Amino acid sequence: VQLQASGGGLVQAGGSLRLSCTVSGGTFSMYDMGWFRQDPGKERDVVAAISRSGSPTYYANLVKGRFTISRNNAKNTVYLQMNSLKPEDTAVYYCAASTALIPFVKTARDQYDYWGQGTQVTVSS
Numbered sequence: 001v002q003l004q005a006s007g008g009g010l011v012q013a014g015g016s017l018r019l020s021c022t023v024s025g026g027t028f029s030m031y032d033m034g035w036f037r038q039d040p041g042k043e044r045d046v047v048a049a050i051s052r053s054g055s056p057t058y059y060a061n062l063v064k065g066r067f068t069i070s071r072n073n074a075k076n077t078v079y080l081q082m083n084s085l086k087p088e089d090t091a092v093y094y095c096a097a098s099t100a101l102i103p104f105v106k107t108a109r110d111q112y113d114y115w116g117q118g119t120q121v122t123v124s125s
Contacts, residue, residue: 001026001114005095008119011085015123019080021095021116028076031114032098032106035069035080037091037121044094048080049105058105063089085123092118 096112
């Protein structure tokens with residue numbers, strides 16, 4: 001299973017970006033998906049997560065109301081729409097896939113089996 005993340009870049013504070021993560025080599029509709037982010041020297045923390053059916057979803061408090069996670073199972077792709085970006089949103093963003101058959105959205109790193117390579121998001125002030 002391979003995950004390919006894209007869509008990162010440099011944006012001014014208040015701007016928007018949409019990250020995409022396309023999954024190949026597996027059955028995308030069977031995976032819960034998550035977006036995590038990591039600053040240098042810090043832990044990789046969950047940003048948002050979505051169940052295999054598209055509902056429910058989870059958002060970290062820091063991004064609630066600004067970010068939206070969604071998925072298109074026909075395109076094997078999960079998205080993270082990021083609005084009202086802040087300098088503190090600067091990080092490497094990773095997508096991840098979980099095969100665990102437990103009935104709630106996964107928010108812990110160790111609940112995810114496959115990871116993408118990361119895409120840099122930089123928000124300038």
